Structures are given as C-alpha cells and as structure tokens.
Amino acid sequence: MRLSLLVIPILPMILAGLLPSAGRLGHRGLPLVCGAVASVTLLLALRVAAPAFSGHAVTATIPWAPATGLNLTFLVDGLSLLFLLLILGIGLLVIAFARFYLSPDENLPRFYASLMLFMAAMLGVVTAGNLLLLVVFWELTSISSFLLIGFWDRDPAARSGAYQSLIVTGIGGLALLAGVLVLGGAAGTFDIVALAARGAEIRALPEMPVALGLILVGAFTKSAQVPFHFWLPSAMAAPTPVSAYLHSATMVKAGIFLLARLWTIFAATELWFYAVTGFGAATMLVGGWGALRHTDLKRLLAYSTISQLGLITMLYGLGTREAALAATFHILNHASFKAALFMSAGIIDHEAGTRDFAQLGGLRRHLPRMTILVGIAAASMAGIPPLNGFMSKELFYEATLPAHMADSIGASLGASWPWLLPVVAVLGSTLTMAYCLRLVIGTFFGPEGPYPQHPHEPPAGMRAPVELLATFCVAVGFLPGLIAEPLIATATSAVVGAHVHPHLALWHGLNPALLMTLIGLSAGAALYAARRGSARRALPPRLGRTAGELYDVAIHGMMDSARALTSRYQTGRLRTYILTILGLLLVLAGWHAWHASWPGAGGAAPLPARMPMTAVPRGAMVITVLTIAGAASVCALYRHRWPSILALGLVGALVAIYFAWMSAPDLVLTQLLVESVTTILVVLVLYFLPRKTRDREPRLRLILDGAFALLVGVSASAVIYAILRRPFESISSYHIANSLEGAGGGNVVNVILVDFRGYDTLGEITVLSIAAIGVLALVQAGRRTT
C-alpha cells in the first residue's frame, strides 16, 4: 500500500524511458499506451489516496542520503490529491487531443516521451514529502518543459522560447534550492510534515526572511509572476497540447502548489502577506493588460493565464482560510476552463490556419459548436453565472473585503485602506471581462476574416476533450456540492492545516461580492465596448519597458562581454600565452622575494639558516659552461636543423653528467638512453618538416625576447640557489629505512618505482601508451589524407 505511493511518479517515468525506442507503435499506438499508463496511475493514485479524502495524509519514506536530510519521502494529502487528479485527468485529455492534433510525420516518440517525463516530474513535485526531493522533481519539470516547448526545433521562436523558460525557471530553481537549504539548515529538517508541525518556531527564526524570499523567487518564476512573467508568452511557440497541459493546468501551477504547501508555515508572516499579495495583485493587472494588447490568440491566452495565476497567488497571500479556499477552488476551475480554451485555440489554428486576430472573426458560421464551447469556457473565466468560475470569483471578492481580514495579518491594511484590495479585485475582473469578450467576439463574431484555409468543424475526437471540460464547467456551476465540494474541502483542509467545511453555492444572497461581480462585469463590457474594434486595430499603449526586453538585454550583454573577454585573452597565439604565464610568474616571484628580503616590508617569517656549500667536483665549471653554451647555440642555430639537433644532443648528454654528480646513477642511464631515442626521433621527423625555418623575425623582437628569456633564467637561478642552500626534511627517510627489510631491495630508487610507489609507474606506463596511441592515430590520419 505504502510502496504504491512511490509508483505514482515512477510509472510514467519508466514509460518515458521506453518510449524513444517504441517508434513502431505509430501515431495511434503511442497515445494509446500513454493513456493506458496514465489511467493505471490515476486508478492507483485514487486507491492509495483514499485515506486522504477523510483528511489523513499518507506517507512513505525510503532513506536515500539520510545524513544530509535527503530522503525519498512521499506524502499524499488533500492538496496532493487535487493536483494528482488535475495532472492525470487533464493529462489524459491532452494525450487524447494530441492524438488528433499532431501530424503522424512528427517525431512522436520524442513528444510522448517528453510529455510522460513531464507528467512524472509533476507527480513527483506534488507527492514529494521532503523539500529537497521536491526541488529535484521541480528541476525535472523545467528540463522536460524545455524539451516540450522546443519540440518544433526547426523554429527559431520555439528554440528561443524554450531557452528563455529554461533560464528563467532555472534561476528560480536555484533560488528555491538555496531557500530550501537555508530553511532546512535552520530548522534542522527537510521533512514537510515535520516543518509544518513547527510553524511558529520557524516563523521566529532569524533566517526566515532570507529563506522565504528565496523560496518565493522560485515560486514566482515557475508560476510566471511579475517580473518573471515574460517567459510564458514566449513559451507559446510550443505545440498546443503542451500549452494546454503545461501552461494552463500543471507546470505554472507548481509555484502556486509550493505556496499552498508552505501556507501553514509562512502565511502568518508580514513578509508573506505583503510580498505574495502584492506580486499576485500586480501580476493579475499586468497579465490582464497584456491580454488586451496582443493579437495572437495563444498569446492572449498566455497573458490571461498570467492574470489568473496572479489572482490565485494574491489569494494565498491574504493568509485567511476563506482566501485559501477561494484559491484552491480557483486552481481547479482555472485548469478546466483554461485547458479547454488552449485546446480550442489549437483547433481554431488547425481549422482556419491562423491564430491572428487580424485574420480571424466570423467563425461562428463555420464552427458553431466551437463557438458554444469557447463561449462557455470564456464565460467561466470572466466569472459569469452560473458557471464554476463565477463561484470562485465570488469567494475571491469576499476574501478581499476588510471584514474577512479582521483577525488576520492583513487587518492593519484592511483598517487603513479598506477599499484597496476590493478595488484591485474589481479592476482585475474588469480586465478579465474585457479580454474574454475580445477573445470570443474577435474570433467568432463580426465580419469574416481572410482565413488562410477554409474552416470546418474539427474531428469529433479532437473536440471531445474540450466538450468534456466545458461540461465540467457547467456541471460544477449547477452541482457544486456534489462534484467539487468534497475535493475542495479536503484540499483546503490540507492547505490550512485545519478542517474546513465550505459551502459552495451559486446564490449567496444579495451581498457586497455580488455587487462587485456586477460592477466588474459591466465595467469590463464597457471597457470592451469603448475599445470596440480594437481587437483588430489600435492596441492599448505599452506599459514602459517590458521585463522581457530587459531579459534580452541582460542575456545579450552577458554573451557579448564574455565573447569580448575571451577573444582578448584567448588570442590563439602561443607567444601571448607563454609571455602571460611567465610574466605573471616573474611578478609573483619578485613580489615574494621583495617581501622576504626586506623584513620590514612584509613581516615574512625568517628563513632558516643556510647550509654550507657542497664542494665543486673536478671539471664541474667546464661542464656548466659547456651546457649553457650548448643551450645557447640551440637558440642561435635553430634555423639550421642539423647543427641545432647536435647541440641539443650535447645538452642532453651533459645533463646526464649532472645526474651523476647528484648521486643518481639510475637517472644517468635513463637520461642517456632516452636522449639517444629522442635524437633519432627528431631526426626522423625532421625528414618531413621544412628544411629551414624561413620566416625572418624583426631584430627588435628577437632582442626583447632574449632579454625576457634572460630575466626568466636569472630569476629561476636565484630562486633555485636560495632553495638549495636551505635544509630540507625529506619524507624519503621512510623509504630508505624500509627498503631492505620491507621490499628486499638495496637500490632504493628502484624499490620506490616498483613497490612503494608502483602506481606512479603504472600511471607512467599509461601516459606513454596514450602518447603512443596519439602518435599512431596522427600518423595514420596523415596517411589517409595524403
């Protein structure tokens, strides 16, 4: 029983993994399989969640990384239940719609795999009982949504829209993670149930404002709240089933879900009240205004979604139980009418070949049934009785009245500006009414537009999901107590952490809320009438510079400055790199030397006393002079191949003599051997390289390079000399002491190589093998091309 809780998100995820290799199922089989899995998951969820209906949360925990507080904890309560039904119910309708909407020539396995991955991620978000686990699924929704928005990857608008949504929600996801870490670190647990039980204690924590602020950024980016709202209209480049699913019913509700999840913990704080209510209200108005501005049907719907999401956010911000009830109820209603509207937009696009208001209008003669369906859904969005949207709007109005905030955190605001929130609410509804009229009239009434193709009613299967949703809108309106009340009651109880007994009804008597409804509806109609014809022509003015443009400026600025910076130091010239590296090294060494040699300058620790010099062996002077002369003649003769190779071989042999002096017989042998092989190799390759280095470099550059090289050499000598004169405690005393007894070898160097540090030798062999493979590959590649 408990384990089946884990299966809810895992089942669609397994299917998502299998689908990419299931292309032969075809455009009929794929949606069938997806629908079957979604149905099974739905049945399973209902079975598991049965106790949640009576107010008992179901949990299951598997330890994952318990030391960090990260456990696979799953929690299904009334709130999860509401979202489970939305995700799986709307998901099934969307799969059915996509079956008819998408052409069989599309890359369908990829589409359905992304869709099921998204479904799994969303199910994970709403059933996660651990905040860290929630963040994991949250990020997964961002990634799968990126894949879905960018599904038509040949379209540049789809690609940029996908990037935009990924970047905005990705930044929000990071903020959310940071906020969750701060919260969990301060409270000592990431378990949602445990956190909710300690609400008062958490509200008093000094870290609370930081944690809450960061979490709100996460929620606001996901739910397209101002000022992060601009990604949602850009995401309209997605196929319509995706918009109907992600951008109306589910993903954009994830942020709101998070607000509902944390309601019991934070809703009683001032920060929550002002931030969530304020941003929600601003989003509602900005979204409503935007919906009046755009001529693309889907963009209008995107802005109306922003507006409705703002409304729900504002309601959760108010912090009263009445407001939470209205918000929870509106989540359900918005999902039903908005999914229907998005699918209708897809059908109109499909039938008329355009989504532009300039080419639409008068469609009611061609699509009479669609006219009724869109009319019902739009009326529900506008809050016209007797539909479900009307009821949640009424609850919304009531919640904004000062009388309902008397004993909550908003009491002081209600006392000083009693009219503020009701006026904002009516203003929001006015805009809603206006854009709903614009949507219906601009599409279906008025003169016929120049449609790119002749429209006719869509296939029944394509229309069926819309019909179901519209029926739902009407049914909830007439029978709220039977259909919606139990679910909304248990979901709201889970949100506020106490039993709530709502009484959902169409008629609440003559009260201020009804008056506000009437004002909103008539003002909206008046606003539309005043701007009559504006659906085609003049648009209301823009409100300043939009956040979307600022986003573009920021992204382009970042890319340009990164490109400028990179091209400045990544010149592609070896010379620049060498000069930079060695020059910096000289500066650092010089700075240290200056500090070390003048005790007053930096206060560095005094160096240990110098050791006596070692005696100079016979001929050492001559060999030194010869070595340096040899190195110098390599420099002087490099234009001439054979003399420079001879000089180089001489230097290698002389280095072996130094090894002999420094008591390293093994090194002498190795050096001589490797030196001979190197010389042979150089000679071999030289046969293929140009005989002479032709280019003449300017004399001044040679002189300057020589001076720089001398400076490097002298500095290196000085540092090395200073080091060599100071004592040094080597760790090799261990090797010397244990060589004979532990490894049975007298030559300590050999014992180290094959025994003490045998892995170094293994590494050396590996490097040589890689070099050999590289040489072989290069030589063979050369043979093929020539």
Next chain:
Amino acid sequence: MELLVAVTIGGLFAAATFMLLRPSSFPVVLGTILVSHGINLLLVAMGRVRLGSAPILSSTTGPPADPLAQALVLTAIVISFGMTAFLLVLAYRGYQRAESDSVDLEADHG
C-alpha cells in the same frame, strides 16, 4: 656546487623560454625538450645536492641522496620523452595539413 647547478638550470630555462617564443613548430619542440631537461634537473636538485652517495644501501657510509626525488624524475624523463614524441608528430601533421609550420591560429606570424 649549488651555485653551478642553479646557474645551469637557469641557463636551460632561459634558452627554453626564448625557443618557446618562436612562431614556428620546430624551435618550439626544441624548447620543450630544453625545458624538460631544466625541470628534471630542478626536481633532482630539490632533494639537495649530495656528492658520491647514491641511494643504494650498503654501498654508502653517509646518509644517501634523496631517492624519492630521483624516482620521480626517472618517471618524468620517460614521460617527457612521450610528450616530445607526440609533439613532434603533431608538428609534422600540422605542417602537412596547413602547409605552414606556424604554431599560431593566424596564418601571419605577427
């Protein structure tokens, strides 16, 4: 002796630096060989200069020279050989493909 060792390593580094600053591939490869010599010598010297006391037990009376530095350098010599071989072939292939022995991205040696 310390002074002579330090001067030798410095001389090798100076020559290597000059060669690495050249724009064509052959001198750059020679430069890497020179710098390998310098670094190998430097690493052994870091175990401090000690004459006539090879770290072969029972053959020395006094404290032997640092065997660890020698073991590391023995590995280093072999690895620098591998690197030299690879660089040489790379220079050869680069010349073959680009018809130029320049080590820079741009064709001009400016």
